[in-house]
Amino acid sequence: MSRYEIWIAFVTIVTREVRRFLRIWPQTIIPPVVTMALFFLIFGSVIGSRIGSMQGLPYSQFVAPGLIMLSVITNSYGNVVSSFYGSKFQRNIEELMVSPTPNIIILTGYIVGGMARGLLVGLIVSLVSLFFTDLSIFSPMIALAIILLTSIMFSAAGFLNAIYADSFDDISVIPNFVLTPLIYLGGVFYSTGLLSEFWANVSLINPILYMVNTFRFGFSGVTDIDIFWAFTMVTLFTVVLFMVSLKLLRDSPRLRS
Amino acid sequence: MKEEKGSALILCELSKLYENGFQALSGINLEVESGDFFALLGPNGAGKSTIIGIICSLIRKTSGIVGIFGYDTDVNFSSAKKLIGIVPQEFNFNQFEKPIDILVTQAGYYGITRSVALKRAKKYLSLLGLWEKRGVSSRMLSGGMKRRLMIARALIHNPRLLILDEPTAGVDIELRRSMWGFLQDINEAGTTIILTTHYLEEAENLCRNVAIIDHGRIVQNTSVKSLVRQLQVQTFTVDLKDKLSFVPSVRGYPIRKVDDHVIEVDVLSHQTINSLIVGLSDQSIEVVSMSTKTNRLEELFLKIIEKNMENKI
Numbered sequence: 001m002s003r004y005e006i007w008i009a010f011v012t013i014v015t016r017e018v019r020r021f022l023r024i025w026p027q028t029i030i031p032p033v034v035t036m037a038l039f040f041l042i043f044g045s046v047i048g049s050r051i052g053s054m055q056g057l058p059y060s061q062f063v064a065p066g067l068i069m070l071s072v073i074t075n076s077y078g079n080v081v082s083s084f085y086g087s088k089f090q091r092n093i094e095e096l097m098v099s100p101t102p103n104i105i106i107l108t109g110y111i112v113g114g115m116a117r118g119l120l121v122g123l124i125v126s127l128v129s130l131f132f133t134d135l136s137i138f139s140p141m142i143a144l145a146i147i148l149l150t151s152i153m154f155s156a157a158g159f160l161n162a163i164y165a166d167s168f169d170d171i172s173v174i175p176n177f178v179l180t181p182l183i184y185l186g187g188v189f190y191s192t193g194l195l196s197e198f199w200a201n202v203s204l205i206n207p208i209l210y211m212v213n214t215f216r217f218g219f220s221g222v223t224d225i226d227i228f229w230a231f232t233m234v235t236l237f238t239v240v241l242f243m244v245s246l247k248l249l250r251d252s253p254r255l256r257s
Numbered sequence: 258m259k260e261e262k263g264s265a266l267i268l269c270e271l272s273k274l275y276e277n278g279f280q281a282l283s284g285i286n287l288e289v290e291s292g293d294f295f296a297l298l299g300p301n302g303a304g305k306s307t308i309i310g311i312i313c314s315l316i317r318k319t320s321g322i323v324g325i326f327g328y329d330t331d332v333n334f335s336s337a338k339k340l341i342g343i344v345p346q347e348f349n350f351n352q353f354e355k356p357i358d359i360l361v362t363q364a365g366y367y368g369i370t371r372s373v374a375l376k377r378a379k380k381y382l383s384l385l386g387l388w389e390k391r392g393v394s395s396r397m398l399s400g401g402m403k404r405r406l407m408i409a410r411a412l413i414h415n416p417r418l419l420i421l422d423e424p425t426a427g428v429d430i431e432l433r434r435s436m437w438g439f440l441q442d443i444n445e446a447g448t449t450i451i452l453t454t455h456y457l458e459e460a461e462n463l464c465r466n467v468a469i470i471d472h473g474r475i476v477q478n479t480s481v482k483s484l485v486r487q488l489q490v491q492t493f494t495v496d497l498k499d500k501l502s503f504v505p506s507v508r509g510y511p512i513r514k515v516d517d518h519v520i521e522v523d524v525l526s527h528q529t530i531n532s533l534i535v536g537l538s539d540q541s542i543e544v545v546s547m548s549t550k551t552n553r554l555e556e557l558f559l560k561i562i563e564k565n566m567e568n569k570i
Contacts, residue, residue, distance in 0.1 A: 001335055001339075001368050002368065004368065005367070005368020005369075006368065008365055008368045008369065008370060009365060009366050009367070009368055011365070012362055012365025012366060013365075013366075015365075016362055087351070090349070090350075090351055090352060091347065091348075091349035092349055092350050092351045094315060094345065094349045095349070095350065095362075095363055095366065095410075096366055097314060097315060098313040098314060098315065098338065098341070098343050099338060099363070099366035099367055100334075100335040100336070100338040100339050100366075100367060100368075101366045101367075102335070253276065256314070256315060256316060256317050257275065257276075257310075257315075257316050257317070
């Protein structure tokens with residue numbers, strides 16, 4: 001394929017992915033926004049006002065970046081895992097596999113589709129948060145870089161999950177039993193400074209802690225962890241997940257017997 | 258291999274051993290000329306779909322070479338894929354999308370712009386009688402329409418080789434005939450066609466050449482005409498005007514009574530129908546109609562498969 005043809009194939013995949021989640025917006029866009037609005041209402045306004053400050057920030061301001069990050073993570077992951085597994089289930093993934101579209105373009109197309117949904121939901125949640133708190137930006141570049149890297153990473157993770165999934169149960173196990181605990185224990189709602197030294201150290205093996213703190217740093221300039229180390233770790237995870245997904249797309253017997 | 262010249266398909270010592278130990282293909286050698294209308298026949302589990310899966314990269318070969326118009330798929334699969342259109346046995350499109358979107362998206366995977374894709378989609382959906390249905394959800398289409406949609410999708414990038422895996426399975430006779438006409442038209446326009454089928458009449462009517470595969474090996478590879486010439490005996494079912502009071506006898510033609518108005522007659526390849534009719538007329542038996550008892554190719558197909566089984570035993 002020429003570069004122009006490859007570009008058309010890439011745009012086709014991304015367009016199809018975006019069209020898919022926009023077509024079913026009551027399932028893909030509205031629920032996460034409603035959920036996050038409730039979080040803001042409860043933790044920001046109702047309970048947050050009694051909690052006081054966290055890391056020197058009003059609790060609603062402390063919790064807002066984490067909730068935005070939470071919605072980006074779950075929606076990036078959820079979009080790719082459900083779309084790719086759905087294509088496997090209906091076997092229309094074969095349309096792509098018999099075509100000359102290179103594997104790296106297939107993977108990148110799905111990841112960009114996941115990013116589109118994650119970032120769109122993240123943007124709407126950010127706008128909703130303005131009804132409940134004041135969001136100031138400390139470093140827009142850091143906030144933007146970490147949110148982009150995070151959505152790439154979790155889109156790739158969703159792709160990996162979809163390749164291994166043999167049933168619809170398999171695409172809900174990781175989000176329910178791995179992703180959700182990691183997110184909730186990843187410093188979205190609290191500072192690790194509140195934990196005992198042991199549990200604070202245990203928290204350091206949770207990659208989501210680094211993403212949430214870096215994103216929060218982009219808004220408020222406060223963080224529990226080293227920002228450089230956070231970027232290094234997230235970039236490393238992203239590259240590894242991308243390369244493993246690419247290899248499986250080429251070699252996995254779950255796609256080609 | 259030279260590129261985009263020569264044979265449409267070359268399979269050289271193609272083998273497939275599945276992870277569960279099942280040897281699906283054992284050293285398949287096959288060549289399909291450009292412009293041919295080729296049938297791949299075989300019983301269930303013979304290896305037909307495995308061959309198709311390997312050609313279109315859905316199944317990985319264990320060993321051997323696959324060449325598409327001179328492109329070795331191990332070296333330049335991308336160029337080879339652009340020349341192939343696949344119509345699988347099972348429906349494999351997104352049932353929630355509209356036919357027009359399915360076609361335009363598929364074209365995009367081949368690097369075709371939306372404006373060109375829309376023109377081609379209109380052409381093929383119209384030719385296959387689906388243009389009026391272009392905007393409905395695909396799950397609302399009938400089985401025959403879904404099958405035609407997959408043919409339109411396979412043609413959207415103008416492939417030079419169209420491979421159809423049981424294209425008329427479960428399709429009614431009228432639609433089957435119209436699909437045959439459509440396939441003959443695109444073959445005459447220059448597209449090489451390979452089809453697998455259980456309807457041997459389909460192979461006899463459409464195809465010029467045929468390969469019979471059994472237990473992962475090619476057991477016959479010849480023209481349909483020479484295959485039919487191998488038939489030694491055909492059985493005819495003869496409908497008679499009057500009720501039979503006896504089993505007629507015509508010298509050289511073994512006759513069996515089926516019921517009071519129907520007989521079956523075995524006719525050897527060197528014998529004529531005229532002699533049979535004359536022989537029956539001499540006994541005051543009037544023939545209303547006659548037909549071959551089974552499809553001619555079917556008889557031969559079963560004999561070849563049986564012979565292959567005997568050789569193995």
